[in-house]
Amino acid sequence: MNNFLPQKRGMQVVWIIVGCLIYAVGLNVFIIPMNLYSGGAVGLAQLLSYGAGQIGIKEIAGLNLYGIIYLLLNIPILFIAWFKIGKTFFINTILGTVGISLFTSIVPTPATALIADPVIGIIIGGVVTGAGIGIMLTAKGSGGGIEVIGIWMAKKYAGMSVGKLGTIFNLILYAIYLLVFDISTVIYSVVYLFFYTVTLDRMHFQNINVRMLIFTKKKGIAEAIMKETGRGVTQWNGEGAFTSEHNYVLVTIVNKFEVEDILNMVYLLDPEAFTTVDEGVKVYGNFQKRV
Numbered sequence: 001m002n003n004f005l006p007q008k009r010g011m012q013v014v015w016i017i018v019g020c021l022i023y024a025v026g027l028n029v030f031i032i033p034m035n036l037y038s039g040g041a042v043g044l045a046q047l048l049s050y051g052a053g054q055i056g057i058k059e060i061a062g063l064n065l066y067g068i069i070y071l072l073l074n075i076p077i078l079f080i081a082w083f084k085i086g087k088t089f090f091i092n093t094i095l096g097t098v099g100i101s102l103f104t105s106i107v108p109t110p111a112t113a114l115i116a117d118p119v120i121g122i123i124i125g126g127v128v129t130g131a132g133i134g135i136m137l138t139a140k141g142s143g144g145g146i147e148v149i150g151i152w153m154a155k156k157y158a159g160m161s162v163g164k165l166g167t168i169f170n171l172i173l174y175a176i177y178l179l180v181f182d183i184s185t186v187i188y189s190v191v192y193l194f195f196y197t198v199t200l201d202r203m204h205f206q207n208i209n210v211r212m213l214i215f216t217k218k219k220g221i222a223e224a225i226m227k228e229t230g231r232g233v234t235q236w237n238g239e240g241a242f243t244s245e246h247n248y249v250l251v252t253i254v255n256k257f258e259v260e261d262i263l264n265m266v267y268l269l270d271p272e273a274f275t276t277v278d279e280g281v282k283v284y285g286n287f288q289k290r291v
Helices: 004-034 040-054 065-085 087-106 118-138 146-156 162-180 183-203 221-229 256-269
Strands: 209-216 234-239 246-255 274-279
Touching: 004 087, 004 118, 040 065, 040 146, 040 162, 065 087, 065 146, 118 183, 146 162, 162 183, 209 256, 221 246, 221 256, 246 256, 256 274
Parallel strands: none
Antiparallel strands: 209 246, 209 274, 234 246
16 A cells, blocks of 8 residues: 555656646647637736737747746745645645646747638647646646635635636636737637537546445544545444444545545555445535535
């Protein structure tokens, strides 16, 4: 088990980097040459890069300017990840943010669109970029930006969510696009964002609900799960029908990508614990969906 955890972490890092590279290729090779604009912090970095280009600053040391701007925008956001969300999330956010900033800065951008038909180019670009971010998120990476602020605000304010904040931010951003660019550019950018979002959702099923039932004779596992994940746990006192030995029965509802961390935690605390996992559980009421 001790050897498994570093190997698992190593593969997560590899897949986070691969996802960032795929995203950068999709954006630089397909979307940027068509003069289209993304949403979120990447879109804001593109907009600021466009503004810098209007005064003659188009790149720094041969690097694409918006990748550098994206990194600078995320510096204060990294402080939120560290102080308000947690160390593990902070490390994953650094990996994703630096990966996206680095690759979008160094991946060459063609002077003209590779595909003459803009709709086909938009579809391919949306699928490639969505797949890249989907891979990164599935590997538990984080690209920083609005997502981090949304997670923090969702914890702080009951009525806020990552989706709500992202929607509000993008509405403001695309309203600015309407003032700066022609209507066709904005429409095509919205179409790109649609295909990007659809692909991302297919690649990263972040809200598949899972019920975990944990049977253990050791006390303290419920407290460890609540401390490390922030999820609620219900605990019952049980008794083995055959042995009449006392045990604890724990139940928690989490999303699909929290399961492996909890299984590892339970195994470390009690190698003899018994766990069942039911996927696709319907949940109503006070349950926090997470990115």
